[in-house]
Amino acid sequence: MSNERTVSFTQMKDGTKEDYALLHELEKPYLGLTADRILDELRRQGEVSLQGYKITRLDHALQSATRARRDGADIDWIVGALLHDIGDGLAPQNHDRFSAEVIRPFVRWDVAWVVEHHGIFQMLYYGRHYGWDENARDRFKDHPCFDNCAAFCERWDQSSFDPEYQQDPLESFEPLVREVFARKAYSADVVQEGTVTSLTSPA
Incomplete structure (x- = not known):
């Protein structure tokens, strides 16, 4: 018989305070490994990927x-850029929203918003080829994060499909990922709801 501690219930509504205290205790190590799972998923995207690119x-x-x-x-934008397509593996048809939910608890509000909406903003570049509205993003033209999302797509997303580009290795981003997911x-203090920050330094 296993020596693992388990709850007494088979239905959540029957759980006791002691049951939920146990779950809270046992959850902590799992939560602490979130960054490892994120990095593992990134590595997997180097092996199993969308075809054609x-x-x-x-x-x-x-x-x-x-x-x-x-x-x-800054670190939030860098990690947001790194993980903006982390949802491709499990949710390719709504990967933008999936990716945003992965990072939302740990980054500023504006970074999560941009990641959540980058899919519709990216349609500017290719929507017409599918008969879609390439200007669908205009529905957000009065949103305070509109300009940041447009710049995110133009500067960092749509331009990053170049096999000749000298990118930094994943190992160089690991400390940033671990710092963010340790928050x-x-x-x-992290989310800073309603705050809109610059994508780049003034310099």
């Missing part, structure tokens, strides 16, 4: 994040 999804992530870093972006989830 000149580079893998990992390469695309690294190029986007490298461009952000070289533009002088307290949904901390007001």
Whole structure:
């Protein structure tokens, strides 16, 4: 018989205070490994990827994040750029929203908003080829994050499919990912609801 501690219930509504205290205790190590799972998924995107592109999804992530870093972006924007397509594997048809939910508890509000909406903003570049509205993003033209999302797509996303680009290695971004996912989830000091920050440093 297993020596693992388990709850007493088979229906959540029957759980006791002690059951939920146990779950809270046992959840902590799992939560602490979130960054490892994120990095593992990025590595997987270097092996299993969407077909037809000149580079893998990992390469695309690294190029986007490298461009952000070289533009002088801060850690939230760099990690946002690195993980903006992290949802491709499990949710290719709504990967933008999936990716945003992965990072939302740990980054500023404006970074999560941009990642959540980058898919519709990217349609500017290709929507017409499918008969879609390439200007669908205009529905957000009065949103305070509109300009940042447009710049994110132009500077870091749509331009990062180049097999000749000298991107930084994943290892160079690992400390940033670990720092971000070590933050307290949904901390007001981190999320900074309503604050809109510059993508790049003034320099």
